[in-house]
Every structure is written in C-alpha cells, then in structure tokens.
Amino acid sequence: MKVGITGADGTIGTVLRNGLSGQHELTSFTLEANQELGSTKMDLSKSAEVVGKFSGLDALIHLAADPSPDAPWESVQPNNIEATYNAFNECRRAGVGKIIFASTNHTQHGDTLLTTTETLDPSKNKILSLSDPTNPDSLYAVSKLFGENLGKYFSEKYGIQFVGLRIGWVVKGNDPTIMQDTPSEDYMRAMYLSHRDCVHAFKRALEVDKKYLLAYAISNNSRKVFELTETIAALDFHPVDDAETFF
Numbered sequence: 001m002k003v004g005i006t007g008a009d010g011t012i013g014t015v016l017r018n019g020l021s022g023q024h025e026l027t028s029f030t031l032e033a034n035q036e037l038g039s040t041k042m043d044l045s046k047s048a049e050v051v052g053k054f055s056g057l058d059a060l061i062h063l064a065a066d067p068s069p070d071a072p073w074e075s076v077q078p079n080n081i082e083a084t085y086n087a088f089n090e091c092r093r094a095g096v097g098k099i100i101f102a103s104t105n106h107t108q109h110g111d112t113l114l115t116t117t118e119t120l121d122p123s124k125n126k127i128l129s130l131s132d133p134t135n136p137d138s139l140y141a142v143s144k145l146f147g148e149n150l151g152k153y154f155s156e157k158y159g160i161q162f163v164g165l166r167i168g169w170v171v172k173g174n175d176p177t178i179m180q181d182t183p184s185e186d187y188m189r190a191m192y193l194s195h196r197d198c199v200h201a202f203k204r205a206l207e208v209d210k211k212y213l214l215a216y217a218i219s220n221n222s223r224k225v226f227e228l229t230e231t232i233a234a235l236d237f238h239p240v241d242d243a244e245t246f247f
C-alpha cells in the first residue's frame, strides 16, 4: 500500500518508518524540512499547506500532534484539532481510503488517575474496556476524542475506513524502566507499548477491513488496566512484550 505518515520524524513515526518500510511504500510528512527522510514539509494546522499533498495515497497514518497531556489550548487547538481536521479533510478530497489515527489511553485515563496526568491509582483497581464511557483527563485527551469522532463521521459520511488506536506509552529507547522510582512507574507498567508491538498494531490497522474501529495499542503487560480481548478479536492484534520483564 502507499501509506503517508504525518509526524514521521517523531518517536512513533521513527518506529513505524523502520518497522513498516519493507511492507509498504511510505511517504513521510514533517513539520520541519528533513532531508535525511526526504520528507514533505507542511504545517497541518494551515489548510492551504495540506492541499494536494495526499494525492495517490491508499492510507494515512496521522501521528502529528502536540503529544503532551499538559499541552495548553493554544497548542491543542492548532496542532491537534485543526491539524486533524485538515488531514482528514484532505484525505476525503484526495480519495484516500483509510485513516489510522493515533489516539490515546488518556481518553479514559480519568478513571484510573491518581493526582497528575501520568499516575495510576492502584486502589481503584479498575480494568477498562472500549465500551466504557470516555473520561478524558486533559485538553489533549479531549482533542483525541475529537479525532475519534471526526473519524466516525468521515467513515459514515464519506466511506473512509478509520482505525483509532488508543495508544499506551511508547518511549524512544523502548525501555520502560526510565520511569522506575518516579510517580509514573505504575502508569508505565500498565501502559507500556514496545516498539515491535507498536509496529504490529499499525500493521494490523493497515490490513484490517473495517469501516470504523477503535482499538487499544498496549503491550501484553501483566499490570495492564485495559482489557485487550475485544481488540485482539477485532484487530487480530497479539502483543508479545510485557513491561514487567524489564523491571
């Protein structure tokens, strides 16, 4: 497939470029010019810069965003909301058949939260499933719910296939112990997504033939708080790593 990746020079973009390049013809889109990647530069928050860029693509993996759960509205509005609308709308205009959207665990993290955005309250002992109501913990999470709903609307209205992945926690060096002895250690142990499981999730999202699908993208963590049964069945996603083996 001809697959475009926005935010291709970021943490997950780098993992996916390395992991998917043998199987798909990838086109990288970046905010800043990147000669090494041979990427197409554009600011997705500016609709005029997006027009015409997705012609010929079969699918778009939309990663570009401000990924911080502490992002203020001044960043969330252009980089997560307007950029997502511009990306999806250009897919519609260009006839791109599928969108894979980087959503987040934070859309439901309000139910497991302790005191800050990246801590767990183990006493809540909560196991969440995709059918549970959302409980966004931040403007960032609200922006990801906007993307999930915009994807639903575009799938119904324009027939574009949509997969929203509620991603756990991917780190550059693939090592979850960087959070050891910090307030976020429990959260990492629950939400860790290894690089190979991340590639597997996006690979399956590209292959699956569904009009609209929400799925979790976390590793098979012993301490997970997301129920994976539904995702395994719908996406045929079988994560093999477990954060506990690193600690």
Ligand SMILES: NC(=O)c1ccc[n+]([C@@H]2O[C@H](COP(=O)([O-])OP(=O)(O)OC[C@H]3O[C@@H](n4cnc5c(N)ncnc54)[C@H](O)[C@@H]3O)[C@@H](O)[C@H]2O)c1
Residues within 6 Å of the ligand: 006, 007, 008, 009, 010, 011, 012, 013, 030, 031, 032, 042, 043, 044, 045, 062, 063, 064, 065, 066, 067, 068, 078, 079, 083, 102, 103, 104, 105, 166, 167, 168, 169, 170, 171
């Ligand atoms: N890393 C994680 O653990 C994690 C977890 C859940 C969801 N996500 C989501 O996955 C995606 C990628 O995350 P990441 O960790 O690779 O983040 P990252 O910050 O490394 O990459 C994001 C990329 O988006 C680009 N970008 C931002 N605003 C843009 C704009 N207006 N126009 C064009 N490009 C723009 C940035 O330049 C950057 O390259 C994000 O949408 C993030 O919210 C990440």
